[in-house]
Amino acid sequence: MCGLLGMLTAHGDAEKFDSAISHALPCMRHRGPDDAGTWHDADAVFGFNRLSIIDIAHSHQPLQWGPEHQPNRYAMTFNGEIYNYVELRQELQELGYSFNTSGDGETIVVGYHHWGTDVVNHLRGMFGIAIWDSVERKLFLARDQFGIKPLYYATTPVGTAFSSEKKTLLDMAEALGLSDALDRRAIEHYVDLQYVPEPESLHQDIRRLESGCFAVVTPGGEVQAQRYFEPKFHTSPVTKDKEQDLFDRIARALEDSVEKHMRADVTVGSFLSGGIDSTAIATLAKRHNPNLLTFTTGFEREGYSEVDVAAESAAAIGVEHIVKIVSPEEYVAAVPKIMWYLDDPVADPSLVPLYFVAQEARKHVKVVLSGEGSDELFGGYTIYKEPLSLAPFEKIPIPLRRGLGVLGDRLPDGMKGKSLLQRGSMTMEERYYGNARSFNFEQMQRVIPWARKEWDHREVTAPIYAKSRHMDPVARMQHLDLFTWMRGDILVKADKITMANSLELRVPFLDKVVFDVAESIPHDMKISHGTTKYALRRAMEGIVPEHVLNRKKLGFPVPMRHWLAGDELFGWAQDTIKESGTDDIFNKPAVLEMLNEHREGVSDHSRRLWTVLAFMIWHGIFVEKRIDPQIEQREYPVEL
Template identity: 30%
Template sequence: MCGIAGWVDFERDLRQERGTAQDMTDTMACRGPDDEGLWTDRHAAIGHRRLAIIDLEGGRQPMIAEDEGREQAVLTYSGEVYNFEELREELSGRGHRFRTRSDTEVVLRAYLEWGEDLAGHLNGMFAFGIWDARSESLLLVRDRMGIKPLYYYPTPHGVLFGSEPKAILANPLARRVLDADGLRELLAFVKTPEHGVLSGMYEVRPGQLVTVSRQGLVKRRYWELSSHEHQDDVGSTVKTVRGLLDDIVARQLISDVPLCALLSGGLDSSMVTALAAKLLREQGLGTVRSFSVDFAGYTENFKPDLTRSTPDAPYVHQLARHAGSDHTDIVLDSAELMDPEVRAAVLRARDLPMGIGDMDSSLYLLFKAIRGHSTVALSGESADEVFGGYQWFHDPAAVGADTFPWLATPAGTSHVGAERLLKDDLARLVDLPGYRAERYRQALSEVPRLPGESGHERRMREISYLHLTRFVQILLDRKDRMSMAVGLEVRVPFCDHRLVEYVFNVPWAMKTFDGREKSLLRAASADLLPDSILQRVKSPYPATQDPGYDRALRERASGLLQMADSPAAALVDWDKARAIVAGPPSPASRAALERFVQLDRWLRRYRIELAI
């Protein structure tokens, strides 16, 4: 999977800056524990940390293409290209010669053949940088759905880039400044494309190319969702969805290292696990390993809440027996979730105080445990965005609200509880309601319209677009940071762009043809899953219900309120924070306290300069 980092400067000799470039590369060690490399030339430094998945011996990076001893291009690449075998065959037919079996070399040769148009030929999850020594220009590329992250920071004479902000922040040219707009983005829960939160830092947008040369920086989209008439009937649509998933999962099972599946007992992860098990058996490769997360006493003491009506464990075990997977439960307790070292590792992985608390800690611990057995995992992530699985897709009030639908439900408002902590004058300055409204209007202006589409179908196309370009990024970022923090590659079959493009254009009435959420996926999975799982109501990733966790969190927050030197005091109203600590437990108060605790640690550890 790997981590990448780089520096281009047209006014410096970067051969003299190798130490700084190495520092940038070293921050990516968690993403690439198996190998490292750093290439420097007068105006470019290209770094790489490797997690070896395909061609363990031959895929070393940065990878250099030469012609008669002269360097043509240098690649630092993170991700997987699932159609690399077909591309290698095509490129071989065009005269290219390959030294390795790796998809990395296929990407490099594809660049030499097609230039920046190579991105349109790739199927997979990827983020990479290519320094073209012939033109002295840098090309940054991110996959269509933004599965793999890629950040950049323009400088007066070039650019810094990396898989994560920490790679960029390791360079003294990058300032650690949070301004009012950054605070808005940090707290709004809207995930604006390209916004990097810290001032001067940006994300390469999913499906975007960024070119940096002496002439400046240029951005171009090579892919975006488009609208067209859906011609298939229900039966043909279900058949197409299943055919796509068969091909996608088969491609994503290719690995030279141990592979497993993440299993929650819901429709999405169960479908991926069962399909993987079926395909492996048919290939004579045994069965798939599966892993799930649970909390001590969770199932026995489970209480339904706004979003979860059932615990996962009974369904997980039903599916494991049904599919014949080699299953392991990873059971956590509150002490582990509140462990200061774990929470510090989560913050280090995130680079931002996202305030999700135990749901980040538990995912990190789950992935850490899995990494002891497997290097690659398949996930059911993103099926809800693609097929319309969340409750608010089916809530008329949320659908009709003049805002992002995930913010228009009682469950959704808990995610924005942190703004209750802001000082009154700061709350007025950042105006989060106004910021959300502005970002919502911006997102709606991008929706590709279908001529003649109106009413509910038009609105549901908007809702789908908002999720596929905004909400999914929140979850993909979380998945990526927690998995790569322990060197685990997580693949997301439901993010294959062919499936996303096809289902996006299926009318909403067909997506709900059986009167339920995710009708198409349920029908496409019918032969793979037991009826209990096919009919199970959507249940999101679990959060601990242990009262001890809430007490520990309040104690942590209370301790911070006693500290006179807390940098969070510049943003947080101490009286408001004390009232929340002393008040009754609720999802909103928990979210606020999680953010408060993490914000204090972030401002300290990252030495953030406030410009608000």
Template identity: 30%
Template structure:
């Protein structure tokens, strides 16, 4: 089980086992290279507690000082030991004191209790699998699937969740497997398993005026980026030239300059011929590369553009690596290009800061302001319809069994029942709060999962300053009129960062993560699906609609570069690979 996590932790290995518990760890060394080995014990030869920890705690220095004042003695300078000592001092309640991205397991030997903990926004993953006599757990499904008592089974509910483009809290896709919910802990004792949420979004009236709100957002961003620049290994930023990544890079550049450090390094992704031959669309009006270089020049960053070729994007070996990273089908070329970017970046850096999640928090997506999305009785990103063609090659019987509309409707109703409320809030503000809540709790986790799996598969740690819970909580309660002013998305973030950025970035409209426009990419997918369908032993064949496949393979639109259209081709290839390599048993 521990060996399956080698990609997440290529630097060190450790296992602790005694009596009723066994904990394993693979380490990506970032802070205290020599001293932070795990599993970490407290209490000598007869430890009171044992910890296996993934992620970073950004306020560990303050906590260390407080714990030292309370009589704790430290053997290392790592944040891991601070977490362990925090548990000894405050028990489960220690988690409310941690600022960071983390997932960890503590075996409390004295109480014979296992505690599984996940950070507030779910930046770091953590799965578990109850058994008749205990529980198995791991950072990714593959760790649990490696245990001989676990079969890779997927039922209709799991398959529907896989395709729904909605992240249902706690759902682990595989039958019997669960994910620790963000902001929650799971306690395992002889008496059974108990789940407890220690943090969730709270709704309250926002008392600050616009100037004070802008100032608070700026202060929080400066503090968060400063904290997340701590590392004992090479560090960089991901820079697309969009507002979010530019803010992070600009703040990092300023902070490092004030420390007298080397200029920040930044990286972006591009495709061969993409910028030179770019075709504007309603979704993407401009290519990223010129804007990334604008920002890098403005703040003095050392920027590098990572250029990917279609051959690499369609390489079956790369697709295999992406599947192993995900443990299940994902987002097609959006996963593949990110994996290749991170693979190239890892050759030069171990830690990267990203602008991920600002769109969900500040309201950047189109579905935050389209009436048909705001008024839809479903998740707003589904109302746009760009997921409608992903399943077009699956057969009608399978789709009827999965009943994706019902699955999404159930998830939507469940989300609304959790929604925190402000008494007396007007209808429009209330609806925008609902949209923000759905974005943060049901959409953002999808992209955080993608970021985590693709980065950790290459041994790269990606930090997300916009997921600082203090910032998320504050902006969630700021009124929509501050978040969208003068008909511009993310106005609050633009206002908070306007002195940091060149005019080209401030005025640039939101552009999603890039996708290749090379028509040979779609053509290659078409040929690969045609070859696959010709193989009568391919496990995916039983799930497909023969007429739909032949129409896509042979039809005149086969070479279309429509991202939505090619999503169905990518899903077929991923499903077949998954069913065969993971020996999936479908229980539909």
């Protein structure tokens, strides 16, 4: 887990950009405080910050490798972990290849030499990869299947630069000839969805290589992404006598994944909330580390904490448990810092408690396991039940359904049945845009009146839906969330916020072997018996403590609605809006009116307000340069 930065020049003048790379590297020292290095030849220059996890004394990057007749043919930087590197190394050694290190990174470059771009299909892990082939003069860029690790890039007349974090590319803007202009369409997407969807960023000249994609770039060429991973969700019915076989396959796959994710030369801990996902991971991890430490966070306000349940789980599985309670004052003070680490805003209030629990965990361990991805793979969101409740509408002709929707629109707000009629009148593509939405179009126009009249969330979701027509309704929703909510919110915060604390977060649910089982589960084994993740819950019987086996999902709940209406955050929010230099983006009087409506109880605008506030703070840091995020470079021991 590290930070890579590099550039493929268009004119063979890489040495000219070496100082720009060296100057920008400290922007993401938090990703790798243990070691740093640069390398260049005539065409390419690479920089790297290392968080040493495996083969600590060796495996320095940028790493060079080549066969005997072409020594140092390749240069590589790689951010992430390859969990099957031991098995891949053995396979490649049997094919006659030799290795100079015992780390996972060298396995990638040797594999690339042998398999070419198909190496990505052999890797089991999380990764952002850059490999320069000095013989064929080609740059290979790749991201893992799910998008756990980020990879930004920018192409200008002087070349293509790439990095684990956008801020390093912004630091090199003058050398690269990058514009500082914001992407207005990406702003619309953010305001509507509360995150910036891939491949966009809020800066129009900087983009992201999408999850499950690679690209081969030549000097002076463009980044043309190719998708190598496409979820299929090829489900088929499971007969009663085969159910236990399915549950056993899930349990075996997850246990194998956790075992592989425990591979490290440093201490591995685990996040632990009150739900089945993190509890399953921690329970299985305990089998490989009897002294496992677990971590959780919460708030003092009643009903907004999983601390008690997590502590009960920790006691039941026999692990030492560490808790961090976050106050409103700590929360608001950390927001500018968090927006700086994020690169682009994500309007998810749970980012802040995650930051504090990661900060606490880093005092004790260097790696943590977590339960991200379980909901998308196993059907964990309550909204996935919606196709069942709306099934009767599917039998009604579309014109008649539209009429029911008009009737629903005319019913008073809050009247029982109004929402059912409205949503039942729409197709799935129209009504479901993923697990997050801050504003509908009318509300959007209230705060950003310049929003395009033709804007529709399907601008983002339609290409994804087009690939899922063969799937059942629940699988289509899962498929959409894999490409929107999960990689736009869940995995961005998982990477950026833990890396802000030089802590490596590993996600065993998002594993090739686990996914191979999960995508074969039929919908009636996901949403069944009045619960979500039914098959996973059955698979975990006898493994996780009984009190969490059927507990509803809660996550990191944040009392934002109460804080924005009360003395905790109302004044801070009011000042943030008034002081923000975003008058060309937001209708600030309308935002202040929303804040007052929220305080008076007219409407719950907390989610919408947080979306705007997060953007305003981000804008104050990166555009106005008015807000100092007060980033301190912390020193950590290399080993924990």
